[in-house]
Amino acid sequence: MITPKVRAMAAALLLAAAGAQVAGAADFAVERRRMTQEIEALARQTGAETGRPAFDARVMTAMDTVPRHEFVPAEQIDVAYANRPVPIGHGQTISQPYIVALMTDLAKAQPGHKVLEVGTGSGYQAAVMAQLAREVYSIEIVEPLGQQAKRRLGQLGYGNVQVRLGDGYHGWEEHAPFDAILVTAAASHIPPPLIRQLKPGGRMVIPVGAAFMVQQLMLIEKKPDGTVSTRQILPVAFVPLTGGR
Template identity: 45%
Template structure:
């Protein structure tokens, strides 16, 4: 066979193999995204069909760094560099639904991050203006959005605390980082009758709020507890409440405090990313507890809370809780059992690893557990995750507490 023809056949085979591989990869991403939307978006309560369609169409893996891409369609926050994260898909869908995007809307987003939230909004509104304070993230997000042809998204680098005055007023504003209070410039730039969805509060204790502008003033509706990275720049300079990383603690570990009487659901204060969880006021005599119930193996049933911790000062952490179980079996995988999990992160919010207590199995009356867990020296933040975590059955937890060992 002539060498030229052999080379041509070889090149054609390589090209065909590459095309087939790319098609397989895309089909796999599509399947993962479809499963994620069904389990983490629809099952979790998002009903706006336009929002659901946008979540189905938006390729989250394109906005996730290569090192994290295998986790792109898990309902979890992922680090994207510069101590920032891409929000969990449910949070993105829920905030978008609360924003009530309309085809004629001009929307301002504060905190571009990876560009994923702007991409979800793009097909739902007329224009998206998005600001990122970290230059490296802002430039990378702008390139990603341009490469994927999100032509109605306008991105720039700047301090979102100041808004985008030359493009104001905005019909809707969405803030994907947390200040203690709504920035005054954003209030000014929100159109009369407009909506703002924003996480407000302390560094590790925040509420996602829906703000409506009526007669020039904001009316606040609390939605649910949440946990976002802080708004940096001018907002961080004005922050008044700073947690103590040498005295880590859990808020409302007894579950007797409701987040807000005006909230759409009676959820426990201080806990976020709740799935298939509710307050059981009669779980113990005169003592409420949180109850997790799941009938479908693998579905999330959980609650989380973040807290600061300095691994240079706190070497070990004592974690305790009371628990009761009913018919608890593992989920889709043998590793899916109820645990009490402490996840550690460094100053860049890179995951350092987990320490666990458990698993909890079968049926049992109330028991007490308490253990000491090691803390990595480079840990600066941590998250406590409780629940069935993919297992099936019913689990009650109460009196959840953490403290420096010996303190």
């Protein structure tokens, strides 16, 4: 039998838990806003180099909306909104928020676009892109990370993101061509399969360079006639792209 006293104590505990959740959500919202302000400040500082002194308002709204704390390991939650990479296990990281925003901005995804991501990782970049594009196809070669990201994105309601386990170097042929392609690991060269799967008029953002060395974030644009132009954006340091090539 549950006594009135026990019932009252249970109700009090539930109210306290609900209050803690509300307070936690508010705290995270404040941290997200601080993070976006830091991104905007960095964009101004690097604008001469990147050509993007201010990011698209839709990109910044996405950065201010996606709950980054849901994409980091529990032991890293206190630095979820720090403007730096965070380790997620298996030798991988969730990228620095500024770099996520920069890559997203350079891709110029529109509401009707189809986007390919090579390197799902935690799923955070896919979640940000899902706010902007119609469909996001993401490939992860590390099976535990891919499975975790797939579950996480589903639980958080990102129904327009599909995650596949595999070698992203070869792209996702059955869903090509893509309006934009993001590669979130450093390649020694620009993968020809990804160039082929980029739609004319599309953009690819990819770090290129040797593993564990300074690489260059590159913007690749495919012209309507199929010709390709490349431009160096910013020195970066990404984990290496793995898989056969």
